[in-house]
Amino acid sequence: FKLQRLEITGFKSFANHTEIIFDDGITAIVGPNGCGKSNIFEAICWALGEQRAKLLRSNEMQDIIFQGTNSHPPASMAEVTLHLLSTKNDISEEIEKFDESIQKLNERNDSNIERKSWKPYFQNLQISEGETVSITRRLFRSGESEYLLNGKPCRLRDIQDLFSGTGLGNVRYAIIEQGYIGQILSAKPSERRALIEEAA
Amino acid sequence: FKLQRLEITGFKSFANHTEIIFDDGITAIVGPNGCGKSNIFEAICWALGEQRAKLLRSNEMQDIIFQGTNSHPPASMAEVTLHLLSTKNDISEEIEKFDESIQKLNERNDSNIERKSWKPYFQNLQISEGETVSITRRLFRSGESEYLLNGKPCRLRDIQDLFSGTGLGNVRYAIIEQGYIGQILSAKPSERRALIEEAA
Amino acid sequence: SKERFIKAFEIINSNFTKLFSDLFGGGTGELRLIETDEILESGIEIIAQPPGKRLQNVLLLSGGEKAMTAIALMLAIFEFQPSPFCILDEVDAPLDDSNISRFIEKLRQMASEIQFLIITHNKKTMEAADRLYGVTMQEKGVSKIVSVDLKRI
Amino acid sequence: SKERFIKAFEIINSNFTKLFSDLFGGGTGELRLIETDEILESGIEIIAQPPGKRLQNVLLLSGGEKAMTAIALMLAIFEFQPSPFCILDEVDAPLDDSNISRFIEKLRQMASEIQFLIITHNKKTMEAADRLYGVTMQEKGVSKIVSVDLKRI
Numbered sequence A, B: 001f002k003l004q005r006l007e008i009t010g011f012k013s014f015a016n017h018t019e020i021i022f023d024d025g026i027t028a029i030v031g032p033n034g035c036g037k038s039n040i041f042e043a044i045c046w047a048l049g050e051q052r053a054k055l056l057r058s059n060e061m062q063d064i065i066f067q068g069t070n071s072h073p074p075a076s077m078a079e080v081t082l083h084l085l086s087t088k089n090d091i092s093e094e095i096e097k098f099d100e101s102i103q104k105l106n107e108r109n110d111s112n113i114e115r116k117s118w119k120p121y122f123q124n125l126q127i128s129e130g131e132t133v134s135i136t137r138r139l140f141r142s143g144e145s146e147y148l149l150n151g152k153p154c155r156l157r158d159i160q161d162l163f164s165g166t167g168l169g170n171v172r173y174a175i176i177e178q179g180y181i182g183q184i185l186s187a188k189p190s191e192r193r194a195l196i197e198e199a200a
Numbered sequence C, D: 001s002k003e004r005f006i007k008a009f010e011i012i013n014s015n016f017t018k019l020f021s022d023l024f025g026g027g028t029g030e031l032r033l034i035e036t037d038e039i040l041e042s043g044i045e046i047i048a049q050p051p052g053k054r055l056q057n058v059l060l061l062s063g064g065e066k067a068m069t070a071i072a073l074m075l076a077i078f079e080f081q082p083s084p085f086c087i088l089d090e091v092d093a094p095l096d097d098s099n100i101s102r103f104i105e106k107l108r109q110m111a112s113e114i115q116f117l118i119i120t121h122n123k124k125t126m127e128a129a130d131r132l133y134g135v136t137m138q139e140k141g142v143s144k145i146v147s148v149d150l151k152r153i
C-alpha cells in the first residue's frame, strides 16, 4: 500500500476539513511547536485502527474530537479518511497471510476450513492492483464509531487486519512517534524481541 | 556558592586533565554528538556527591573511570575537582540549616544538643565570605574512594551535606539532565511534590 | 512544616503562572493540589493552557509545549529557592525558534543573579551565552575542551 | 516458527550492522540473543561501538549516539520486512549536523523504494525532502496546512 491522500476533519486541532497529498519519496511536515504536526501523525495511526488512547496522548478516545476554541465551536465528530494505493505485492501478500491464518486456525481447532469459503470477502473489497483503498474512521461525541472501507461500512477489525504484520499494526516498527526513539535503547530486551517477531 | 572552576581527569571520556573556568552569566557548552558535553554535566553531579550510578548512565560506579581507547590506555582513577566561591548567603544559610537539623534531632530524640559542640567542625572548614571551597572526589579501579574538602580528607557525607536543600542535593531542581525535561510532565503528581518539598 | 509547604507552594505557583505566560508569550499556567483534604499527602497537578487554546488535559500538549511547561515549573521552583547555579542539558532540543527566543530571553534576565551552565546544539542559544566552550574528540574517544570565540552582535 | 524467528533475526542483525556503520560513518553495531539456550524466550541485547570508541555498555552512549543506534535498529527491521510507508516524528531532534547528513543520506537511498513521511524542525532534513507541508495555526487553536515551496539546490 502506498500513501496517497489524507483527509482530516474534526480530529484534534484540525477543526476544518484538511487534505494532504502524498507522493513518492520523502514528504516533510514542518511548523512551530503546537501547530498540529504530531496530530497529523496520530490521525494516520487512528485511521489505521489505533485503539489505545494513551498512544494518542489522550485519557479517553473522545479527547481526539476537536474541542473548540474561543472563536470556533467544538466539533460533534472526528473523521479521518486515508486513501492508499494498492501495489502488486499487497494482493499476493494478503492472500498469503490469509492462507496462513486459515492454516493456523485449522491446526488449532483441528478443523478443515478452506480458503474458498473466505475468498468472497476479499473479492468484495475488490482490491486489485493499482486500485485505491479508502479507509474512513469516525467517532461521534456520543461515543459511537463508524468504519468504512471503500465507502462501505465495516468493522474496526477489518481495517486492523489489513495492516497486521506490516509494521503498521499493533506492534509498530514503521511508525516512530515523537519521543519513542529515546526509549528504544532503554526498553526491555523482550520488547525489542517483540518488534522482530512482528516482522518475522 | 558560585561555580569557579572545574578540573576533570580520568572521568569518562576525559582521559587527560581538563579545566573549565566559569564566570558570571551564561556559559554554553557545545560540540558534536558523543564528544563529552553530558560527561561534563555528570562530572559536576558526581563531584557534588551523586551516588546513584544509574543517574550517571552507568551500571556500576566503576564505569565512570576512563576505560581507554585503541590509542590511549585506561585510567587507574577518576578525579574531579570543583572550585566554588562562597557567597555571604551561604555561611548564614549553613548555620541556619545546622541549627534546624539540631532542632529536629532534639525534637525526635528528646535530647538537648547545643550548637556549641558542633560549631568547631564548620570553623575548621574556615569557609568565610569570598573564599574558595574546593571539592575533590576520586574513585580508583580497586573501588576505593577519596573525598577532599579544601585539600583535607573528609567523608562523602560532608560534601553532600554542603548542598542539601539547595536543589543540588539528592532531589535536584537546579540540575536538569538530558531527557529529563520530557519526563517531568508525565511524572507522578507525588514526584512533583517532592521537588517543591525540597525547595520548601 | 505544613505551613512551610503551603507557603512555598503558593509562591512557586505564582512564579509558575508568571513564567508560563512569559515563556509562551501569553496563555495561562497554574499548579493545583490534588485531594486538598490531606495537604501533606496530595500530589501536584499541572494546568497548562497555551495562548489561544482551550484548557485541556496537559497530556494533549505538543512535545514543544510540554517542554516549555516543564521549564516554567523548574524555573518557578528555582526562583523561589535559588540554588547558586543552574545546569541545563539540552532542554531546548524540542523548541522552535520563537519559543527558544523567549526561553533565552528569560535566562538572560535571570542570569544577572544566577550562573547558568547550558549544554546545547542550538545556534540561537549559543548566541545568547556570555562564553562558549567547545568540546571535541580530536583523538577518538578522548574529550578535549577548546574555548570558542564568541562574536557578540 | 522458531526457524522463522532465527532467520529473521540473522537478516535483521546483518542489516543493523551495515546501517550502524553507514549512519555512524564507521564503528560496529550488533544484535545478540541473551540466554541462547531458550531461543523462544530470549530477549535481544544491543551492542554498539561508535567509531574510535571502545566497546562499552550501551547505556554510556550519548543522547545523539543512542538515537542513531535506535534509528539503525528500526530501519534494520524495516529493511527486512518493508512496510509500504514509514512515518518518523522528530527522530532527528538530538542529532548534530554530521549525523543528520548521514541520516538523511540513508533516507534518500531508501526513498527510491519506500515512502517516508517525516516531521521535523531541522533545516537540513527539510532540504532533503521531495515536498514540504507547513502546518500553521493562523486562527489560534485551529490547524491549517500550507504547501511550502521547496527550492531544490
Ligand SMILES: Nc1ncnc2c1ncn2[C@@H]1O[C@H](COP(=O)(O)OP(=O)(O)OP(=O)(O)O)[C@@H](O)[C@H]1O
Pocket (backbone or CB within 6 Å): A011, A012, A013, A031, A032, A033, A034, A035, A036, A037, A038, A039, A040, A063, A064, A065, A066, A067, A068, A178, C050, C053, C056, C060, C061, C062, C063, C064, C065, C094, D141
Ligand atoms: N481535541 C482537541 N481539540 C483541539 N485542540 C487539540 C485537541 N487535541 C490536541 N489539541 C491541540 O493540539 C496541539 C498539539 O499539536 P501537535 O502535538 O500536533 O503539535 P506539534 O506540531 O507536533 O508540535 P511540536 O513541534 O511541539 O511537537 C496542542 O496545543 C493541543 O492543545
Ligand SMILES: Nc1ncnc2c1ncn2[C@@H]1O[C@H](COP(=O)(O)OP(=O)(O)OP(=O)(O)O)[C@@H](O)[C@H]1O
Pocket (backbone or CB within 6 Å): B011, B012, B013, B031, B032, B033, B034, B035, B036, B037, B038, B039, B040, B063, B064, B065, B066, B067, B068, B178, C141, D050, D053, D056, D060, D061, D062, D063, D064, D065, D094
Ligand atoms: N568510562 C568511559 N571511558 C571512556 N569513554 C566513555 C566512558 N564513559 C562514557 N564514555 C564515552 O563518552 C561518550 C558520551 O559522551 P557524552 O554523553 O558527554 O556526549 P554528548 O556530548 O553529551 O553528546 P550528545 O550531544 O549526543 O548528547 C560516549 O561515546 C561514551 O562512549
Ligand SMILES: [Mg+2]
Pocket (backbone or CB within 6 Å): A037, A038, A039, A178, C062, C063, C064
Ligand atoms: Mg510534535
Ligand SMILES: [Mg+2]
Pocket (backbone or CB within 6 Å): B037, B038, B039, B178, D062, D063, D064
Ligand atoms: Mg549529551
